[in-house]
Amino acid sequence: MSTASEPMLPADVAQPTGFLHALLTMSLTAVAVLQPRYKTDQPDIQDFDWVYLNAAGQQMLRQPERPAASLLTLFPTAQADGVFTKCCRAYETSELQRHQTNYQADGLDGYFQLVAQRYENVLIVNFTDTNDQPRSAVEQALRESQAREQEASTRQRGQLRRDVLKVFQQAPLAVLVMRGPTHIVDYINDHAHKLIEGQQVLGQPLGEALPDLQAQGFVALLDQVYQSGETQHGEEVLLLSTQPDGQPPRPYYFTFTYQAYEEEGQRAGVALFATEVSAQVAARLVTEAGAKRLRLLTDALPVLIGYVDQERRYQFTNEAYRAWFHQAPADLLGRHVWDVVGEKAYATAAGYIDRALAGERVSFEATMHYRPDFSRHIRTDFIPDMQNETVKGFYSLVTDVTEQVEARRQVEALNQELLARNQAIEASNLKLTQANADLDTFIYSASHDLRMPVANIEGLISALRQELLDEPVIKRDVEHILTMMDTAVTRFQATIGHITDIVHQQNSNQGRQLLDLAALVEDVRLDLAPLLAEAQAELLVDVTSCPTLHSSPKDVRSIVFNLLSNALKYRSASRPARVQLWATCEASWLELRVQDNGLGLTPEQQSKLFGLFTRLHDHVEGSGVGLYSIKRLVENRGGSIGVESTLDVGSTFRVRLPL
Incomplete structure (x- = not known):
């Protein structure tokens, strides 16, 4: 036990000599000199240490001249008997105190009378035992009766103590019984003995036997309990046990x-x-660390993750709940689902909750009306928590799909609108198709019907020539006019032929077949040989990347012939004509490119180039139908045609046809 620094003893008490020594030695009554023991920072006397015990006292108490153990250690019953209280009062008040007691405990059995008086910083106690004095018969009988009662009570208490200690010995916890204000260990069971690794503590103050308890405040708490009588509890309290050889303290809880x-x-x-x-x-x-990591993980997810127990109360909610319900996740714990999500939302989810708490895994989508100003469309999973075949609760995963649902609804609305537009376009296309068919029929009929009048005109001109030529006077004047009329009729017939060809192309659906592109181009070259010779033009051909292909020979020949002949006809007089033809095949497409260094076109001319009856140059004969017919042919086959041109530099035509 911690004590204050002990003051010096009076000289005549520390070493009694002479008359005092002889008097104490010869005295038939016991004399004891005691020094109070205090606890650090506490004013109350905790115990008394022995300074001196004379011969009579040694005989009565069966102790040496200066016992090592304290008063309460040797005679713990002195506190309950009142001896200790009288001693404390005598020292603290410096007043003489008297006490009588029939002391039958701690190895003593006698009727004692004592007086106590303070002398400087020690207490002088004088006492005597009346056992050796003669007693009356009545006193003797009473004493014997008390002795028998005491013995019976002692045996009863001893049996009860043994029973209690037997229970303590079998208990699965550490039990220590301490006596007196210095907490002398009176009993320790085996379980406790193992915890302190076999250290000997019986008969010693607990704080002295186990210094770690003293240093870490456990003994101070014992003092408080001893003084107040109030029970104290500790939950998972840390005790650091000092280890030998300078090793770090070992933690116990x-x-x-x-x-x-x-x-x-x-x-x-x-x-x-x-x-x-x-x-x-x-x-x-470890569990809390895992839970902390789990919370860090779940708090980072944009999904509402929760755990609901059988009473439908939240036991876990992640950070995502804060944004939806404007409350900290910790404030939602222990609250009923209805109280958190609101009446309408709970009514929507209640049936699914019933199924989850019955052990069924549930997935659903629903629009949840949490508050009048807050609704969400959610995709939810309820996953039952099964433990020992019992549903303890369920995990809840809620994903906000409001944006996706609204986007899907917008797409559906747009699809409906698009369907309506497509139907309108389809109806318009049907009308256009009918109109084109009617137009084709009209053109065909018109070109057919015009052939006969033109043929009649041609016959009349021929007859007129025969009649007029017989008149030599007018031959020179009429010949020129008749020649012009023949030319006009020929051109008119060619135009009617071109119009008829356009209709034929529109209605033609010649089957595809494997064709030799190089041979086809060579055949076109032969047809254009007179024009090539007249123009003194150079024609370069490269079709090596697709020498053969599946397509319509008539369509490809018409395109190649038309583009090459135009490149030769619209050549520039200022430089030798040069025409190049490339053919490439990519995936399911054929691309033809015809490039020349001819007259070229302005942007405005390019915009008009593919119009029907459009002629941009008058110095070359033509009907203005060729490129129009090629464009219709290509587009009817699912392809495209385009031109890139620079005035007085040349032009490049690109045609793409599906294979």
């Missing part, structure tokens, strides 16, 4: 109870009941 106990109506000591929970604390810390 205990859950304990300090309980004061009394004997014969007086407080006698404190009992300690303790359970080591180090393993449980370690497991809990």
Whole structure:
């Protein structure tokens, strides 16, 4: 026990000599000199240490001249008997105190009378035992009766103590019973003995036997319990156990109870009941660390993750709940689902919750009206928590799909609008198709019907020539006019032919076949040989990347012939004509490119180039139907045609046809 620094003893007490020594030695009454013991920072006397015990006292108490153990250590019943209280009062007040007691405990059995008086910083106690004095018959009988009662009570208490200690011995927790204000260890069970690794503590103050308890405040708490009588509890309290050889302290965790106990109506000591929970604390810390990592993970997800128990109360909610319900996740714990999500939303989810708590995994989508100003469309999964074939609750995963649902609804609305437009376009296309068919029929009929009048005109001109030529006077004047009329009729017939060809192309659907592109181009070259010779033009051909292909020979020949002949006809007089033809095949497409260094076109001319009856140059004969017919042919086959041209530099035509 911690004590204040001990003051110096009076000289005549520390070493009695002469007359005083002889008097103390010869005295037939016992004389004891005691020095009070205090606890650090506490004014109350905790115990008394022995300074001196004379010969008579040594005989009565069966102790040496200066016992090593304190007063309450040797005679703990002195506190309950009142001896200790009288001694404290005598020292603290400096007043003479008297006390009589029939002391039958701690190895003594006698009727004692004592007086106590303070002398400087020690207490002088004079006492005598009346056992050796003659007693009357009545006193003797009474004493014998008291002795028998005392013996019976002692045996009863001893049996009860043995029963209690037997229970303590079998208990799965540490039990220590301490006596007196210095907490002398009176009992320790095997479980406690193992916890302190076999250290000897019986008969010693707990703080002295186990210094770690003293240093870490456990003994101070014992003092408080002993003085107040109030029970104290500790949950998972850390105790650092000092290790040998300078090793770091070893941590232990205990859950304990300090309980004061009394004997014969007086407080006698404190009992300690303790359970080591180090393993449980370690497991809990691991679980809490895992839970912390889980929260860090779930808080980072844009999904509402929760756990609901069988009472439909939240036991876990992640950070995403804060944005929806404007409350910290911790504030939602223990609250009913209805209280958190609101009446309407709960009514929507209640049936699914019933199924989840019955053990069924549930997935659903619903529009949840949480508040009048807040609704969400959610995709939800309820996953039952099965433990030992019992549903303890369920995990809830809620994904906000409001934007996706609204986007899907917008797409559906747009699809409906697009369908309506497509139907309108389809109806318009049907009308256009009918109009084109009617136009083709009209053109065909018109070209057919015009052939006969033109043929009649041609016959009349021929007859007129025969008649007029017989008249020599007018031959020179008429010949030129007749030639012009013949030319006009020929051109008119050619135009009617071109119009007829356009209709034929529109209605033609010649089957595809494997064709030799190089041979086809060579055949076109032969047809254009007179024009090539007249223009003194150079024609370069490269079709090596697709020498053969599946397509309509008539369509490809018409395109190649038309583009090459135009390149030769619209050549520039300022430079030798040069025409190039390339053919490439990519995936399912044929691309033809015809490039020349001819007259070229302005942007405005390019915009008009493919119009029907469009002629941009008058110095070359033509009907303005060729490129129009090629464009219709290409587009009818699912292809495209385009031109890139620069005035007085040349032009490049590109045609793409599906294979």
